[in-house]
Amino acid sequence: MSRRAVVLGAAGMLGRLLVPALARAGWEVVGYDIADADVTRAEEIAPRIAAAHPQVVVHAAALTDVDGCERDPDQAYRVNAIGTRNVAAACRDHGAELVYLSTDFVFDGAKRSPYQEDEPVGPLCVYGRSKEWGERFVRELTARHYIVRTQWLFGPGGRNFVDTMRQLFRERDAVRVVTDQIGSPTATRDLAAALVRILEAGGHGTYHASCGGETSWFGLAEAIARQVGYRGRLEPTTAAQWNAPAPRPAYSVLRNYHLELTVGDPCRPWEAAVEEHLRDGAS
Template structure:
């Protein structure tokens, strides 16, 4: 359902009722970046608990404080989730101003507007804030050392969020895939269907994460009233190569997948070779665990098949 909020239109997700009168007293959540891969799953998940007011480009540019402030003030949310971001890691190397405009200025705007409205804010950050030298799963207290512009802009967004809203929850995650995204899983599936064989990097290790599970974990943290910085990923870890092999196998394809070093695909943006995140703080705070990446991937591929 479309709903006019201040000067702009938003989309209201609510699986039970859609009229404002009917949702009085239920939780109202704004999701910025609602058309992104995580945003879509957040809208569906939070729509189960109440009313979601969805915002994305072109209706609301998060880098414009006046637009964000008006949207938040008129909505009177109980919770504001910032899933909007500049996520093109390679392009950010050539246009750092564009990356910082969204990831730092936009994050600060959302945090400030939500604080003024008396609502807590959720911001997503990335495993790329680390340099990969630790070689053991990173905990939220580890010192960040970003290697590329995108990671620097996301770290600046964390700081802007903390400084502008005391009631913040910063969730670092990694290697996201979900419906509608141009993510690693989709790229591997496309390549496996069109090429005779694939070469995939073996010396980059991380934590693949399904947006469906991250949306659920966000709801768990929000209902616990958690504030501070958390790491949330599907549990376990793998190389890009092992991830690609699992994707191809689960999709029932027999395209050969061969390992290669990261140096075989020169990139502008430097990435950490080891960026596994530890869920320990999330698990201690909530009493919940994240399922393993293989199980989550199998679920994603199964749902994808059912929706084709």
């Protein structure tokens, strides 16, 4: 029997990689993005999901512009929280399992060791709070769920730090980067592998899925600079000096503990994932 999955946010950075990854793993995949169905409109999303008869819905649609969310909280909550409520209710009504992509920004970043799935959340910014409210809707509305938190994503065809740095290194003699935010850069390819593995195993609950190790934005920029042979200056700065509209956790490394304890963690160390991305996307 063929297994069918719907991917919401199919045109996004994760979605565009996940659709073919699921297909390679034997799933029949239907991808929707905002042009097909707006998750904020329950009357659009429910019939779309019903018509596709999926066993699984992967909800990767979101408003991911963290500072944009801070400037327009209503839209952030509408898409990330209410939109997720609509998707979760539709999954419940149509008997589909739900995979909800969530974020390291649900944590407050006060720790200095990796966060496990069972630790208390405490989001600092609107984006994190809206995604965390989305998590609560998922837990309240459907037991057959996987909440998968990830972080610092990069991959082909999306706005991301790695590609932004590569571009800035072509254009500028000096680039300033924040030193005091620590995370783990994660390739969409590694996340897609983790999602396939989680779905195959079928154990519901909350998961962390990010690449191994940790670094700062500055450390990541240094690694990119080394690989592309940047001859300009990398200048350290702090989050306080940078003064972005949205506060971000100072430390948000995720430990993929649920994966480690069950089916194994397929994610590579971040350095290997970044190196591959820069090599394959070299132009």
